Amino acid sequence: MERVTRRRRRAAVVVAGLVAAVAGSVWFEPWALWVDETVNEALPSASATPRGPTTDEPSSASPVPVPSGPVTVARGTFVSHEHATTGVVRIVRLADGTHTLRIEGLDTSNGPDLHVRLSDAPVKEGKAGWDVFDDGRHVDLAELKGNKGDQNYPLPAGFDWSAYPSVSIWCDRFDVSFGAAALTRT
Incomplete structure (x- = not known):
């Protein structure tokens, strides 16, 4: 009976260790340090549209x-x-x-x-x-x-x-x- 209890404890410790290792890997993402x-x-370009008259009629105002x-x-x-x-x-x-x-x-x-x-x-x-x-x-x-x-x-x-x-x-x-x-x- 004592032998079975020790095996269960060891198994529980191993499972807990694996869960902690997986959780730590997900949280810390250590592989990111080696992946660039x-x-x-x-540089983005934006088309500049001059502001000025919108009709074909001549205007004395200069476009901005x-x-x-x-x-x-x-x-x-x-x-x-x-x-x-x-x-x-x-x-x-x-x-x-x-x-x-x-x-x-x-x-x-x-x-x-x-x-x-x-x-x-x-x-x-x-x-x-x-x-x-x-x-x-x-x-x-x-x-x-x-x-x-x-x-x-x-x-x-x-x-x-x-x-x-x-x-x-x-x-x-x-x-x-x-x-x-x-x-x-x-």
Whole structure:
């Protein structure tokens, strides 16, 4: 009888260990550290439609000039936090007046539940900057498309991006910044 009880205990310990290993793997996603996702998006273009007369009749009013291409209005360089992170981030005003957050040359670790986050928190180098991007005001733009390359994140119409002077590659699962950049107007 004692022998059967020991076997059941061992079996229960083995089953509990397997359940813990599977649950830990699902939560931590350790394979993401060895799998890179590269994204290489071109800068979006918006067709500029000049504003002016809509009839064939001549008008003395001049059309309102529209920028012919994208203009960088702010930029920053990533600093590393929890994981080594390099690259440049820009806020780009397109010809139609919309804004896009563009990340170029990104190189960071992959991980679970990574997001691009705008924040009003200051960018601090090293460990001091790991967890500040959820303390104040912040906006989660989207899930990070890839941990390497060039990618675009359109900003919502009417969004005041200047109220959020920093960008973080944020791991929502563990509430930590992989890297961040302070935006400076150009």
